[in-house]
Amino acid sequence: MHMQEIREIAKVHGIKTAKQTKVNIIKQIQRTEGNFDCFATAVDHQCDQTGCLWREDCFALSGKKHSS
Structure with a gap:
């Protein structure tokens, strides 16, 4: 999701x-x-919040965070 969309929701x-960061x-x-304020904390693309609006971005960012 683009930052402008996120800012509008905020x-x-x-x-x-x-x-503030995304x-x-x-x-x-x-x-x-x-x-839960769990954004960007998923490990190995595991998350039980299947209806989460942020799911795609979450997996993308958490993958980068945990790949080091």
């Missing part, structure tokens, strides 16, 4: 996005929505 929830913004959105 704005709906009253979250300020200035000087990961931090999404985690704040997750908490505000009452979900």
